Amino acid sequence: MATTETPAEPLSIGEVAERTGLSVHALRFYEREGLLVGPIQRTTGGRRRYTTADVDWLLICIKLRESGMPLAELKRFAELVRHGPGNEAERLRLLDAHQRRVEAQIQALEECRSVIARKVGIYGEHLARGEAGGLWDPTV
Amino acid sequence: MATTETPAEPLSIGEVAERTGLSVHALRFYEREGLLVGPIQRTTGGRRRYTTADVDWLLICIKLRESGMPLAELKRFAELVRHGPGNEAERLRLLDAHQRRVEAQIQALEECRSVIARKVGIYGEHLARGEAGGLWDPTV
């Protein structure tokens, strides 16, 4: 299930940044904001050591963020997971609500796409016919 | 082609806000930022009078914004349209690039949706089986 094939070697923040696409800044920021489930382990020197489970959680976070879940809600979700079993119903509600939002978003985007595609088509035609068209309705 | 059936009665800012869903603040802001094509007409008293063409342009703006076009780019597009014919190729490039971004966005969202749907499914099953599952992998 692990997304990375690494066995159990803990990863440095830089490695995690590379694997996830998040900046090291963002990784620290997420941690400070309480967006992670467990506390990240540290070396004796104080450096973070991420497990693959940590990375997997981050990858989920990224998907949720990418699809527009606000940090506050992500934080809420992390809290629920952190507090262990017993609140699955609430987690489900949260995810389900988000899923609905994502679906609405996709619909909205598809509508936008078709509007844009229409305009692109019109401009394309206009150009293909040579630019002799003169002033034509800009709001088409 | 007009999106509103009103013949030629100009509209007040409040009416336009109602029709478009933008706030009056946002309407003034858009104007200040140069996001509109023509200057909005004014009454002798200085109040804005929107034509249906203005509203149509706003509706386009809304679609572009909704699909993530930044204001700066929208402004650029408005400038091109404002400066009349002769730059259709550039308008087309701009719209086309945006369309590609929208498509990429839709793809990304669909991926997110499937990830989320999987989790929703797992939580749903878990709950259906009764909450006796105990601690299970939170990163599933």
Added chain:
DNA sequence: ACTTGATCTAGACCGTCCTCTAGTTCGTAG
């Protein structure tokens, strides 16, 4: 030992996109 580069913390800062405020004016109904 020295250098180099990655990491650490706390907090300041930033871009984007509006929203809201303050104080004023317009214009329509009574």
Added chain:
DNA sequence: CTACGAACTAGAGGACGGTCTAGATCAAGT
């Protein structure tokens, strides 16, 4: 004439989601 809501301007303010800085420390190579 008065009053009231809607609109006006310029500019401050705010939410969001990070990014960046400063100055210090850690760890690995030579």
